Amino acid sequence: MPVEVIMPKVDMDMTTGRILVWHVGEGERVSRGTPLFDIETDKAAMEVEAEAEGFLHHRVPEGAEVPIGQPVAWIYAEGEAVGPPPGAASATGAIPPAAASATGAIPPAAGRGGGGDGSGATAGAAPAAIGAPRAGPTETGAEGRPAGLRATPAARRLAREAGLDLATLQGSGPRGRIQGADVRARLETAMSPVPSPAAGFTPEAGGLSVTRRGAGRGRPVVLLHGFASDSLSWAPVEAHLGDRPILRIDLPAHGKSPLLAVRSFAELAALMRDTIDRLDLAEFDLVGHSLGGALALALADTRPRRIAALTLIAPAGLGPQIAGDVLRGICAATRPESLAPWLRMLVADERLISDGYVRQAMAGRACAQLRAAQAALAGILFPDGVQAFDLRAALDRVGMPTRIIWGRRDAVIPWRHALTAPGRVALHLFPELGHVPHLERPDAIAPLLRGGMS
Amino acid sequence: MPEPAAAAEDNRPYIIRAYGPDALRGALLRMFLIRNFEEAAEASYMRGLVHGTMHLSIGQEAVAVGACLGLTESDKITSTHRGHGHCIAKGADVGRMFAEFFGKETGYCRGRGGSMHIADPAKGNLGANGIVGGGLPIAVGSALSAKRLGTGAVTVCFFGDGANNEGAFHEALNMAAIWKLPVVFLCENNRYGMSTSTERSTAVPRVALRAAAYAMPGVTVDGNDISAVAEAVDAATARGRAGEGPSLVECLTYRWRGHSKSDRNRYRSREEIEAWMARDPIPRFAALLVAHGIMSEDEVRAAEAEAERVIEAGLEFARAGPDPSVADLTRDVYTTEAP
């Protein structure tokens, strides 16, 4: 009989809790004490650990509101057959069955046996046995479209006229209804004078692109690039990182990753977390720049045990300000001439942004769908030129060695956001650098990264 | 217009005394026209040319023609659902009436009204009415206008025995009386409100008795005797024109046909119908005219043939008329279209 994981009561007047994030994937092995999930009540967020050993199944979807005492998952002993969730017919309470199944949280029985890698321990299990890792990081991209999208006629009209996919928006109205203001905010933030056909994009599915450098030795380094950039941006600094294994992840709608429709920072973080979970790294160093920095911080907050060291370069998430015009300008640019002025704002020394550099950057942004997808993403993450997510509390929580690197001539995110960091976080503030220190002075930044990895 | 009252020793019927030969010949022609019109209408209905139902006044021709005989074109009438006779008596063109039956743009109501709403305001006919008693207050209003505007017109308000039990009857007669308006309430008592006889529906044996309640004269006459009808109505219009107020004239008559084309006639006996058909008002008037040397038998036959000819021409005119355009569905809801 599997062991029930319930929504615990952690507050006196708590009646329900929301699953903020799962730390353990469907079907993955857990031990006693393994952090299972974070919950959010109206007062606090906290981590809930496993009280049994085995394999986790039947997770309720992230974001689900669950009454206290109701099961949120089941832990199966090794070899125990996984059927439908025990007591599913009666005990699931507030969770509508459709919501649970729509997430794909319950893997089909056929999903076992991924080519022998890592599944050897459970190979002899009964049919529908547990423990089979899934083939690739594909789950999140396709998940979570509600059957009937709730939007006002005005919002629908505005989106229709702008060629915008409403599914990429977060509704601010009652029950998440998308209202005219939501669309307008998106259009004002993310949309440029680019004609509307280019403004929309067709969301794709699939996992995020992960590229690696060599097998190498030592702890792997995971690199998360910033908004409107891609994994290639790490090249200058990688040259100075010795032979450590390097893994780079492209953000959705960036680099080689698919044009996923992302509706919130939380969803983006979940996507990234899912991707990293699937990399099956026991321990790694995490480096993130700008938006990638914010994601790195969010990951560190929810995967504290696996991240040995955290480096945040000009990270987002530590204050509201961000240069919305730069984001808009980059997203809107269809020619090197219109892209160059914005790229120059990223750096302190504009000579770095050569014509060749700009042409190459524009070539990487040639696809209108990609630009539109990035614009949509900017609209969600940075509506009205404001950072719509706040990770300052996470920065207070994370306990691993953490450093923040910032150029004091950053014209995109004010470097002073760094000053919100608690005392144990190391600050490296470069007076002569802008928003991308690792591009301007890879030689100066790389040693800091190495230092954090020792 | 009726001529001045004849000497007391003149015992000829009123109509002969009061009207000249042309008027009398015209009256007979109109009775034939009504009869032929109704028969042709019935035939058209049975051939499927008429969309709705219709209420035929065959047998009641003397009332319509007698009541309208003394009216001018400036005098008004309000009519009832059984109003074809009133219409023709007030001078309507039968071609346009048929056209209305056929729903043609050339009909009196341009195909919007049908059998129950034929009107001819130019001739003083304010219209038939689908509502029993609906025309009574309107007739009083028409009389009020005549009085206010000093036109000297009278209004003859046709209504059936059924309407005398409507509230509108009471309100209209009372108001006409208190304001002494030139209106003649002419009750065509054909004995049945649909299937319900006056004996079963009305507390008084004669509708005219109700005139007492409104301090107005009330008389009952033989409605199949055109002279009696004309005499009573002419007296009433004279009273109205003189500013003495309204009158109630009850004409006893009979409709040969059922209430409408869907009437299966279960409430009256064959004997009763045949007895009334034997009192056909048309041959009776024709005989009167012949007896008094106004017309010869041949002239009567010629009048009947003339009526048939007019009806045939009317039908032809009606059939040839254009149908209304669906695009004009809402035309004439308002005099001027809403801005």
Place this chain on the structure above:
Amino acid sequence: MTTAGGGVRELSYAEALREAMDIALASDPRVILMGEDIGVYGGAFQVTGDLVHRYGEDRVIDTPISELGGAGVAIGAAMTGLRPIYEFQFSDFATLAMEQIVNQAAKIRYMLGGAVSVPVVMRFPAGSGTGAAAQHSQSLEAWFGHVPGLKVVQPSTPADAKGLLLAALEDPDPVLIFEHKLLYKMKGPVPEGHYTVPIGKAAIRRPGRDLCIVAGAIMVHRALEAAEALSAEGIEAEVIDLRSIRPIDRDTILDAVRRTGRLICVYEGVKTLGIGAEISAMVAESDAFDFLDAPIIRLGGAEAPIPYNPELEKAAVPQVPDIVAAARALAGGRL
């Protein structure tokens, strides 16, 4: 509004109506007034006042208590050359005259293929708030708005009362004027002389960007009061005075919806199947639908007869706080 010039002074709504009738009686011999106790009594609400003394009993005609007959007489007179203004003592009594209003006045022109017009004006003191209970407090204007052939207006100000009554007299078709009884004593600027307010045109009484409130008669004033309170909270409500129910000013309403994206219909008649339903449906069927950024709200009369008790009576129809609360919820994105 077309005006013959002259000054502007303060008149009550009842005085403005009387002035309109006075002008009409003086200038057009075809005009007559009819109604119960409109002569020496001056009308149940003193609207006709002293007109009988100036124009005589032949033109200011006291009718018997015969609403069906009286209405029918007015209709017949209108068909034959007069311009009658028929006053119902209470709009509730229109029920007694439905046959003449609905079957005759509204349809005669059409049934007769346009051969005649029925230029009758009928006046209906309407609405609740007087403690007269269920049979003397109704707001039945929507009933008549349902009937092609009638025109139905609902003036909310003294100036409109006069201008719409004079416009009604010039109109060749039946015009029904619903006058809210609580407005009779309300004062307001009224131009002197003859002028008309077009039938079928709404008036924007207050511009606003956040939402629009479409109201008629007394509800216009409640909506304006609510808009004032909302403005203090930073919510700018547009207030549209319907003035006419039939024809209804579609363009003005839809334009306001396109501009504000949020709509509240406020009317005193029973909420269900009322004016608000019509306006809501009109918006839903039009391109203005695509500008709606929140559900439409209808604030209408309770699903009950108007009660006697003053508190119950107030609760039975929309009041200022109801409008404020609805607007707040709507503008605040809580609906």
